Amino acid sequence: MLGNRKSATSKWLLYTVVTLGFVAVITPFVWMILGSFKGQGELLRVPPTWWPQTPTLDNYRTLFGKGLFPRSFANSTFVAVVITAANVTFCSMVGYALAKLKFRGKNLVFALVMATLMVPGMVTLVPLFVLVANLGMVDTYPGLILPFLVTPFGVFLMRQFIIDLPDDLLDAGRIDGAGEMRIFRQIILPLCGPGLATLGILTFLGSWNNFLWPLVVAQNQEHYTLPVALALFSKDQQTIPNYGLLLAGATVVVVPVLIVFLIFQRRFIEGIASTGIK
Numbered sequence: 001m002l003g004n005r006k007s008a009t010s011k012w013l014l015y016t017v018v019t020l021g022f023v024a025v026i027t028p029f030v031w032m033i034l035g036s037f038k039g040q041g042e043l044l045r046v047p048p049t050w051w052p053q054t055p056t057l058d059n060y061r062t063l064f065g066k067g068l069f070p071r072s073f074a075n076s077t078f079v080a081v082v083i084t085a086a087n088v089t090f091c092s093m094v095g096y097a098l099a100k101l102k103f104r105g106k107n108l109v110f111a112l113v114m115a116t117l118m119v120p121g122m123v124t125l126v127p128l129f130v131l132v133a134n135l136g137m138v139d140t141y142p143g144l145i146l147p148f149l150v151t152p153f154g155v156f157l158m159r160q161f162i163i164d165l166p167d168d169l170l171d172a173g174r175i176d177g178a179g180e181m182r183i184f185r186q187i188i189l190p191l192c193g194p195g196l197a198t199l200g201i202l203t204f205l206g207s208w209n210n211f212l213w214p215l216v217v218a219q220n221q222e223h224y225t226l227p228v229a230l231a232l233f234s235k236d237q238q239t240i241p242n243y244g245l246l247l248a249g250a251t252v253v254v255v256p257v258l259i260v261f262l263i264f265q266r267r268f269i270e271g272i273a274s275t276g277i278k
Contacts, residue, residue: 029254036060036248043243059248068221072229073252079144079214079225080207086149087203088196094150095158096184100170110159117152129216139219148207154199161195162188197264205257226253 035043037055063069097103098110128147129138137143165188173183189196211227218224224232230249 059244076226083207084204087154090150091154092158098159099163143217
């Protein structure tokens, strides 16, 4: 009887902590979305209102009425989709080679991947920009995309996922006369759904929210991505910024990522659990 009471108390305590954590995480997002439908006067009101008293779409009309923001949205979508597709393809290929193929120097290649993974991005920012500048790709879409087509984390993630797949399936394919590319395409990829979803979500999130690299490389408004456009837009505001416009812009930046995560959340959780990343 005493044990059942302790178990029930522990469950209620756990539910309470989880609920409080959920409220703490979700409240800023709810405030941001609701605030994007408020006018400037209501946002500056003291005490503040939670629910919009006079909901309006003026912030979104003004936001997308500016030529910079729709173009930046299209740029972010294009760059994030291309980088995500490239990482899903190439990182899974390299991960398969490191996990299942035998070749000279395999351990050295994997060690180099791990060493690269531990190097902070700020260390490689200047050399990478110099390389891109020497190749004439500053202020171009290739300059925004090419440095991130394959990432060490993506290679490591897919290698850890593929290494647990049974070798018998690959041996059966080889006995049937299948080449490595066919084995990769018809055997490996169908079994890597959770890993590919995890890699896709993390890559899309990182590319969509990437601010520093597009800020350095994109020197023309035609190539700005959403984070850069939003930062420059807020900088151009008057003494009192238009908070409604800023909240609407932040909502446009955040909502696509949330939609992608909600669609693939089950695969994402399976991939995290399968690869042993905590």
